[in-house]
Amino acid sequence: MRFAMIIEYDGTDYSGWQRQKNGISVQQKIEEALEKLFIKKITIVGSGRTDKGVHAEGQVAHFDAETDLSEFKIKGSLNFFLPEDIKIREIKKVADDFHAQFDAKSKIYVFNTYISRVKSPLKSRYYVQIIPPLDIELMRESAKQIVGKHDFSSFSVKNGDTPSTTIRQISRIDIIEKGDTVIFEVEGPGFLYKMVRSIVGTLIWIGRGKLSPDCIERMFSSGDRALGGKTLAANGLVLKRVIYAEAPK
């Protein structure tokens, strides 16, 4: 039978979601916990990767296991075996053909920043500092140009894998102010490598007056990453939620 789980993790000390030869991944830690519980190697399939240092509030993954244990018992046992910085928030039985990656309709990423001339010790783990002034309305206006379907090759960084297409769709960018923090919420069905961090970095350079808003149009038409703002640090990024047509919610 197939199980899907919602996973929260602090990515600070991991090489990313995906299992790899060098460095410890979140996937590896969860597969080790599953092996301890079921005394058997079990592979999990995530909704997608998160990079080194990126966090998740709601990563989703599925796995197959034959067991009589209740969902409640499986969750409790896995959390007992998992380290403090990775926890299973929910686990439930799903249809045998549920697929955490292929069935994902949309993903919501959050990028956390704060505006200050001085680094904030209490924010440095989960937020990226922005030196003021920052024109938030100009960022909101510019974000409208990014929403929609575009060739996002200039809003990403090349890695080993070459995607079959660099056309992606962004359905929503919300920029939320709370005190001295500015939170970017970016939603879309799929993302290229480092795409959220490139989008938010470009918006912030526009908001700080270091780039003109028309750079976005030129980035789309030229495909030139060098025209955009810098790719922001991983510690500000959180995979907040993965949305499916049906469960898991």
Place this chain on the structure above:
Amino acid sequence: MRFAMIIEYDGTDYSGWQRQKNGISVQQKIEEALEKLFIKKITIVGSGRTDKGVHAEGQVAHFDAETDLSEFKIKGSLNFFLPEDIKIREIKKVADDFHAQFDAKSKIYVFNTYISRVKSPLKSRYYVQIIPPLDIELMRESAKQIVGKHDFSSFSVKNGDTPSTTIRQISRIDIIEKGDTVIFEVEGPGFLYKMVRSIVGTLIWIGRGKLSPDCIERMFSSGDRALGGKTLAANGLVLKRVIYAEAPK
């Protein structure tokens, strides 16, 4: 001339505010930075101690130094010498008789909690977990009994120093819900050792139904710490602000 500064720190890796023989304190780190800047030993006086592992968003301290450097330059230099988990947010020249401890009118502490059956990796550094259910209205009602002037000996833990009186005044307890988090804001002119953590711990035990609200009256009259809830962990506590009649604000 005398300077006052507002200091933010992540207390996780420190033995507390106050200089001591065993362990590294926040005070020691700031005094080391001052010595590097002024090539001279300088003692700082804080508004009060914070315990091992407690954080501060707005601790205040003063020190004396003869210098031609601007406040801006002093702040920048100290922050250059300080580690990432301690930063000076503001620094300004004050009257020669300003005293960070004796002139403090009031302090605001925040205690961060979240309600969940599963530990949250992204909250574990700054929040304490509470297992549901939690009756927030009952906690708010009970908090009214604590506000005011009382003998708080049963809401504190004895340490080496014996205070001349255990009468203290709490001017305000606000309990704020935000998503799955519950934030306690406690304000008063002065606090006994571990007093905020004892007050919040007792309120939470009442909210969880483990103690009856009338235990507060009995704690005040008997002075018996054992009647209250448990003293909560230090990582949830933040000294948010110290209030003075005049600057620094």
